[in-house]
Amino acid sequence: MSHVFHRNPKQHLAFAVRGQGIELFDQDNKSYIDASGGAAVSCLGHGHPVVIQAIKNQLDEMAYAHSSFFTTRAAEDLADFLAERAPGDLNHIYFLSGGSEAVEAALKLARQYFVEIGQPTRRHFIARRQSYHGNTLGALAIGGNAWRREPFLPLLVPAHHVSPCYPYRDQRADETQEQYAERLALELDQQIQTLGAENVAAFVAETVVGATAGALAPVNAYLQRVREVCDRHGVLLILDEVMSGMGRTGHLFACAEDGVVPDIITIAKGLGAGYQPIGAMVASSRIYDAIVAGSGFFQHGHTYMGHATACAAALAVQRVIEQDKLLDNVQQRGEQLRAELRSVLGDHPNVGDIRGRGLFVGVEFVQDKASKATLDPAQKTHAKLKQQAMQNGLLMYPMGGTIDGVRGDHVLLAPPFICKPSDITEIVSRFVRTVNQVLPV
Numbered sequence: 001m002s003h004v005f006h007r008n009p010k011q012h013l014a015f016a017v018r019g020q021g022i023e024l025f026d027q028d029n030k031s032y033i034d035a036s037g038g039a040a041v042s043c044l045g046h047g048h049p050v051v052i053q054a055i056k057n058q059l060d061e062m063a064y065a066h067s068s069f070f071t072t073r074a075a076e077d078l079a080d081f082l083a084e085r086a087p088g089d090l091n092h093i094y095f096l097s098g099g100s101e102a103v104e105a106a107l108k109l110a111r112q113y114f115v116e117i118g119q120p121t122r123r124h125f126i127a128r129r130q131s132y133h134g135n136t137l138g139a140l141a142i143g144g145n146a147w148r149r150e151p152f153l154p155l156l157v158p159a160h161h162v163s164p165c166y167p168y169r170d171q172r173a174d175e176t177q178e179q180y181a182e183r184l185a186l187e188l189d190q191q192i193q194t195l196g197a198e199n200v201a202a203f204v205a206e207t208v209v210g211a212t213a214g215a216l217a218p219v220n221a222y223l224q225r226v227r228e229v230c231d232r233h234g235v236l237l238i239l240d241e242v243m244s245g246m247g248r249t250g251h252l253f254a255c256a257e258d259g260v261v262p263d264i265i266t267i268a269k270g271l272g273a274g275y276q277p278i279g280a281m282v283a284s285s286r287i288y289d290a291i292v293a294g295s296g297f298f299q300h301g302h303t304y305m306g307h308a309t310a311c312a313a314a315l316a317v318q319r320v321i322e323q324d325k326l327l328d329n330v331q332q333r334g335e336q337l338r339a340e341l342r343s344v345l346g347d348h349p350n351v352g353d354i355r356g357r358g359l360f361v362g363v364e365f366v367q368d369k370a371s372k373a374t375l376d377p378a379q380k381t382h383a384k385l386k387q388q389a390m391q392n393g394l395l396m397y398p399m400g401g402t403i404d405g406v407r408g409d410h411v412l413l414a415p416p417f418i419c420k421p422s423d424i425t426e427i428v429s430r431f432v433r434t435v436n437q438v439l440p441v
Contacts, residue, residue, distance in 0.1 A: 019046025022416050022423055024395065032390065033415075035427045036397035040210065040243045040360065040414035043270040044317055051275045054316035058309045067306040074311035081318055082282065085252050088261030092288040094281040094298075095306045099242030099268035100134030102279040103204075106264045107138050108300045110202045110236050113287045116294035119234075122201040126191055126235075128164045130404070132212040133204060133240050142204050145212045146405035160195065162187050164209065165218045168353040168364065169372060169403065177219040185225035189232075197233035202263075207254040210243035213402055214362030214410035215355055217249075223260040236287075237262040242279065243360075246270030247321055247417060250331035250358035257357065263287060273317040276310035326417040333419050334358040340428040350375070350439040361413040364402060365439070374407040382409040384438050392437075394430040 015027040022045045023031045034042055058074060065072055075095060083091035096102050107125065114122040131144040140149060141156035163184055171180040192200050209216035230237045239262040244254040248270050251257050268279030291298055338354055338361055345351045352366035365381060367373045375381045382398035389396050402408025415427060
């Protein structure tokens with residue numbers, strides 16, 4: 001009997017014993033292509049010698065020093081690296097241990113910012129249905145995944161939700177992308193006015209929606225229109241790039257593709273590529289300066305924030321990505337992945353949509369292509385796909401409840417940035433075999 005409290009105690013888990021490149025190996029030496037990087041984490045694959053050496057070097061000097069006493073060269077150098085490449089005036093980096101912590105920090109910073117500048121009534125947060133922002137209580141409260149929220153509703157601070165940008169299901173046939181974006185922006189505007197603009201702190205959105213809805217990218221002009229609405233009402237824009245950022249879409253910061261600069265960005269997963277636990281909140285000078293000029297103290301913190309070894313690992317990861325020009329490879333291999341999937345599965349009666357940006361690709365499954373009717377949720381098709389894929393030596397990230405937390409099945413593919421063309425073709429081959437075994441034509 002395992003004494004580890006696993007998330008799903010009834011599930012029998014194999015032992016992962018070794019990782020090399022894009023593969024993981026279990027206790028029987030069976031290999032698996034890690035086509036989702038865990039949860040879009042392992043962007044450099046496994047066992048990268050440069051990152052491992054950077055961790056060893058940092059450990060030889062000092063593993064950890066508490067941030068209330070010292071800063072470290074590792075934290076300062078990583079912050080400089082990110083600030084130099086972040087959009088606009090997003091140049092103050094607050095390091096944490098993961099995505100949920102980063103989102104929690106962003107919410108608290110947004111609230112404190114308005115207290116500091118004399119607008120203490122701004123307390124409401126607006127997010128989108130079918131969003132996911134983390135599992136801590138604050139992050140869960142603003143998230144729009146009904147299934148994840150339901151057991152904990154009595155504990156959650158009230159939040160408000162508007163429609164997701166979900167063109168496959170919600171864009172009308174008579175609408176252009178710009179008209180669809182305008183309609184969604186108007187809905188946000190109306191929600192702000194309903195709550196009273198003087199009471200709204202921030203709108204929170206994943207730049208590209210990840211786990212909950214499967215690589216939903218915004219249509220043209222959507223985030224720009226959202227930015228305009230927020231500016232008009234003095235509301236902060238927080239973009240959650242925990243999953244989509246740090247190169248996953250082919251841009252270090254995913255919002256660069258949309259030409260939008262938020263007030264706060266949250267990042268994690270691909271920041272440290274799984275070599276160490278790390279996340280970060282990236283804040284604008286305007287917000288940072290308000291704290292410095294006001295109380296001079298951000299009322300938030302965690303024991304392991306700014307962890308030297310984690311920062312050293314993340315800096316090594318980011319330098320490898322930049323020096324090896326892996327963002328170019330992400331865009332090229334992403335186009336290849338979507339093209340090969342569409343070529344083989346485009347006519348499959350149960351494949352409704354193949355979407356995404358870069359190496360961040362979602363496949364949504366349906367009962368009927370024409371009506372887009374979902375598969376029976378009781379069948380748990382997403383779970384069957386995961387199980388069959390593992391038998392085929394493929395790791396992918398499936399999820400149910402794509403539409404409303406109950407209905408809908410999709411799979412998320414997020415292979416490592418180091419994939420070669422032949423790797424993508426093999427991923428597609430194993431994925432197609434899996435789909436045809438679970439959903440035979």
